[in-house]
Amino acid sequence: MKLFDYHKATGLSDAQTKTAAGATLIAGGTNLLDLMKLEIQTPEVLVDINPLGEDEIAEQDGGLRVGALVRNAALAAHPLVRQRYPVLSRALLSGASGQIRNKATTAGNLLQRTRCAYFYDTASACNKRAPGSGCDALEGRNRMNAILGVSEHCIAAHPSDMAVAMVALDAEVAVEGPEGARRIALEDLYRLPQDRPDQETTLHPGEVITAVILPPPPKGRQTYLKVRDRASYAFALASVAGIVSVDNGRITAAALAFGGIGAKPWRNRAAEAALLGQAVGPQAAEAAADVLLADAVCHGDNAFKSALTRRLIHRALRELTGETA
């Protein structure tokens, strides 16, 4: 870990000013410290934003405003989240461990970096870590890497579970910066790698995430399913956050977001549209999967993810459209 200057943020504008000047913000630190220890990130200035508060969950416009510093554990356990947004609660609880969830924050979870093994090894070529150096994952051991939204410069997968559920819920991110406050659809917070995989978000210089805004709970049933190499405490090979409404045996609304397979938490509106009006059954799942996976680009070890995702869609839809227990 490289030496850095350490400041406790005195207020939001202090954090904005410092981050505009190149400082790195730290909240829970569960990923940033991990990266700093390996010198994958070497901030000159570290600004601790824990003094900002922003750790409240409040009802707002029929939905919820989740402060940026709300811990993952607190969010998952909040009665309104458990009751109205079970997909979010489940997604959070499927991620990491009890210890990490107690420390990791909402905004930090959104901004966590990929766990691509080559990003994590400074002796590897990685365009995300060292722009222009190449991508050792393309022909490397890429079993955990993404198949959607990837480029010839980067096939890193976004590792978050929480963000996948939030994307399915049409969450927005509230940010405040030098030019004032704005809201960004969470899906649009993330950039695709294209030829600059090091540029991961659409945040402007000096902008700080202050909250995640959840719209009123959607109609329909919700689920979060995650497939991984061991039963717990592992990143997703593939995961799905699904919210589906059925009327008279036909699908009337559907939101499906995916983790473990995308360069960002992945949602494809055309795949969802393919479900609308369809009779409940395997054919509906096939229709959505065909659209979603038409864009898949695999690189050897991760080729199984396409078929696995198809199966996850079947499993999620059957669960969400079947008779209630």
Place this chain on the structure above:
Amino acid sequence: MQISLNINGEDHKVDVDLRRSLLDVLRHDLALTGTKKGCDHGQCGACTILLDGRRINSCLSLAVMHDGATITTIEGIGTAEDLHPLQRAFVAQDGYQCGYCTPGQIMSALAMLTEAEEGWPSYISESLEAEPDLTDDEIAERMSGNLCRCSAYPRIRQSIAEARAQMRAAK
């Protein structure tokens, strides 16, 4: 930079390198080596401590960010003469082998039982809203952030279940 920590009820002032983890402050500066370093990346749970009553990985915590914090470590929950019920149960049930992950397992279990008392669900809970039923599987899911390579898992969970029963009976 100088920071103050209240550890196991005792106040400590420590002058720390900005880069030093809470774990290394405990182990190197305060000789509280009961908290273990297994991976230094939040991947094993051996460094679990309680921060304001909640379990965290002390390896993924910069000490300077915890100035003024209240911390409980394995050294603070029982003594040689008066072991904590969890500690007693781990001894009686052979809830360990090499012992290296043990402090982390115990601290994690202690906080996990509190979480369950507060009604926190887990990923495998049938219902997110019902009172948690701490079955063996439920304990397993909630303890999965603590690896044990000796693989004492079955008896770690038996130890936790036994201690929980004793702690409830004592209430």
Place this chain on the structure above:
Amino acid sequence: MMAKDQATMDVTLTMDTAQPRRLDQMVQGVLGGAMARPEGPLKVRGAATYAAEHAVADLAEGVLVRATITKGKVKAIDEAAALKLPGVIAVLTGGPLLRNPAQGQASEAPEQVLPEVHYFGQPIAVVVADSFENARHAAQTLRVTYTEAKAEVDPETASTVERPKKSQIETGDFDAGFQAGAHQIDALYHTEPHTSAAMEPHASIARWDQGRLELWGSYQMLKHNVAELADAMGLPESKVRIHAPYVGGGFGGKLGIAPEAVAAAHAAREIGRPVRVVMARQQVFDMTLRRTETAQRLRLACDATGKITALAHEDRVSNLPGESYSEPVAQGTHFLYGGADRRFTHEVARVHRPAAGSVRAPGEAVGMIALECAVDELAEAAGIDPVELRLRNLPKTAPKGDLPFSENALGRCLKEGAARFGWDKRGTTASRRDGDWWVGLGVAAAVRTNVLEESIARVTLEPDGSATVATDMTDIGTGTYAILSQIAAEMLGLRPDQVTVKLGDSDLPKSSGSGGSFGAQSCGSAVFLACQGLRAALAKRLGTTEEELTLKDGTATSGNRRVPLADVLDSGLSATGHIKPGDTEDDFAIAGYGAHFAEVRVHAFTGEVRVARMLGIFSIGRVLNRLTAESQCHGGMIWGIGSALSEELQHDRRDGRIVNHDLAGYHVPCHLDVPQLDAVLLEDTRDDQANPIQAKGIGELGISGAAAAIGNAIFNACGVRVRDFPATPDKIFPHLPFDDWG
């Protein structure tokens, strides 16, 4: 033969003939029971002191630097730049630094090849600073330039393949015998490389005092480690002392002296100050010994009754050039199945991947995955129940060398295990479904060769009637502190808490060390013999014979004479016990046997596998402590779950490096992977040929065959035969129907 030196009361036994069951005649009644570990209260309070935790004054911190090329030479290291960084004291390369850890029982330094580099991740330097943070940063930013050479990293295509002569065995006419079988199977299996991944990373503190090196390390076999460290540092063994009172897991990973120990010793000598070197978790993956990957071809033929008539077990493993070790893949096969026509071939591909060595149950752990799955395939082909097929193939003598078995309860384990597990409820392939989950049962035999190693222990009866056991043996979580106190207490008529056990100091009498499941029996035998010496001396003082002497509850009784032990001790008594292997290991096939049963659930959509139930039943001779022995069984069985389902080192195909070199990428089982297990020990068995305490090893038997039971259960559950382990979801789901939502 037993030699007794009356002057010193020391007892030496060479294990040439079966020994009487003397322990069964003792009356204290503390051996074998479920006694809690005496060191337990220290462990649960975090007060047991592991290698990096010893309070040594004035410590400097060393951090290792790895090579980032696969093969070639270190051209230059920018020492000057590093020395300008805050706190940096020294940058050391070359000299005694090790390429990789010593193999188990090597007793000599491993390769010291710097400036050459032989694998990606090899230690090439150690940076020493006044703090861990300063050392780590300087190590991370150390500028190194290399001259690179071409290197082969793929065992399948390696151009150098050795075929050790003693491992190429042909009996009868295999090709003809195989052709003639009523049923045949011919299957290619693969297992991925594994790593020990003990929770405590390799760590050493080195301090020099007037030319003598003292090292606090995390090591399994101190007498060998002293020899290795001394050789590496160019010292006589008398100048090296190693302390390892608590070892945070070994599993083979800490058998031989490792790079961090030599780096600490070297750095401490160079800077004239004690140095601590702790491997980062990634370095434990990069630069300690892995278990090789294996490719195994199994060909089995049986007659119409299921009797195996022809068997071929052919394998390829790999290792780094210069390492003499090669995984004895077919070791278990020689103890399990007969047949007139047999072929064994064993190939070692030389590749520039991190060096391979012993990881828990070398040989059986991976060899029996393939063997016992192949036997399941044969049972399927022959239409015979897999338990029944194994029962029909119980050998009367060991297939290799036609030796008589010392003790072999395989048949009993299979039958009793099947009954306890409810094997009769096993359905036909893919016949049981619970919601989305296919459910199935699997079985595998367990066998692990048993070895006795030379071992010495000293037992002292203190004037107050308490006892002290002293040996350089280690307790790596196996229960040594417990069982040695129990053996001594049983022999001397004491409560176990009256026995103090001193371990983990190389200045104490030299033991086998912990490894190969031989620690408890070897070191336990030495303690037993020392106690025999003490009993003889006490008998002499009481004017009786050892056979007539009864020791119980601190009282010595002979005939109608009873005296408190303390009354006859004066200034105390001390005796040394010394066990040596002898003819019995050549005259008998000595092994632990058992059987594994598993019930798994396979998700019909995603191919995820969960172990729902697992039973292991084992025959290991005398059980010394039921509690710790069962815990060892659990550990082995869970390692079986790991190797069946999730454990896999991923080497980069271009440069051989371990890509998933941390505990997030290498999936050891976690709590939720593991159900409550049933470990059953046959407590009435004794192995008289094994050693004078009639006990055999248990630390590795539990893994041997365990993964195969899971693989076979997967097949029974869903009809998918996994031949490439671990059985991750992607190896299973493509073969499962899913689109009828049924």
